[in-house]
Amino acid sequence: MSINFIAFSGSTRADSFNRMLLAHAIRGASLRGASVIELHLNYFPMPLYDGDLEAAEGIPEAAIRLKALFAGADGFLIASPEYNGFFSGVLKNTLDWLSRPTAGEDSPVPFKGKVAAVMSASPGGLGGVRGLQHLRTLLSNLQVTVIPEQVTIPHAHKVFSSDGTLADSRLAAKTEQLGAALTAFAEKIRG
Numbered sequence: 001m002s003i004n005f006i007a008f009s010g011s012t013r014a015d016s017f018n019r020m021l022l023a024h025a026i027r028g029a030s031l032r033g034a035s036v037i038e039l040h041l042n043y044f045p046m047p048l049y050d051g052d053l054e055a056a057e058g059i060p061e062a063a064i065r066l067k068a069l070f071a072g073a074d075g076f077l078i079a080s081p082e083y084n085g086f087f088s089g090v091l092k093n094t095l096d097w098l099s100r101p102t103a104g105e106d107s108p109v110p111f112k113g114k115v116a117a118v119m120s121a122s123p124g125g126l127g128g129v130r131g132l133q134h135l136r137t138l139l140s141n142l143q144v145t146v147i148p149e150q151v152t153i154p155h156a157h158k159v160f161s162s163d164g165t166l167a168d169s170r171l172a173a174k175t176e177q178l179g180a181a182l183t184a185f186a187e188k189i190r191g
Helices: 017-031 051-057 061-071 089-098 129-141 169-190
Strands: 004-009 035-039 075-079 115-121 145-153
Touching: 004 017, 004 169, 017 035, 017 075, 017 115, 017 145, 017 169, 035 061, 061 089, 075 169, 089 129, 115 129, 115 169, 129 145, 145 169
Parallel strands: 004 035, 004 075, 075 115, 115 145
Antiparallel strands: none
16 A cells, blocks of 8 residues: 655745645655645635634634545645745644544544655745744644655745756755655655
């Protein structure tokens, strides 16, 4: 039975550098034998998390659908832009809603025991590294094991070709290796 990952970006922009980056990690995981489903968070719209809203209306239908997909995965490939030193608000909001238990569930059902790899592409000089530190903390709080390897791409507007691939073959190989490393880690855990 193959390893199954959900891959997604914390950006909803159509031409997101992080979506482009994610494609390379997906390729690396797939070449290692993993089955990868890429999701776009803009297809799962959710209101800002609000405990009063949850009490009045329950968990949004989009969150329930996404939660089911996450629960069936072995882990996650996550690319996130960095906004003011943190990961994106849409990513935080999504993870907040998915961590909410439904009747009879223990929290955090779709995350506990899963593995993840994180990456970021940014027009800035640090490549999103500050945001990934915070994302690692959040994922750890949700009981996800994040592998130590990560990829950060500074000056992203200069390193992607018009077709969305990384023009620098070294960076492309490094990102593919990240996907392969997550697959190898998940295989080791599964035993």
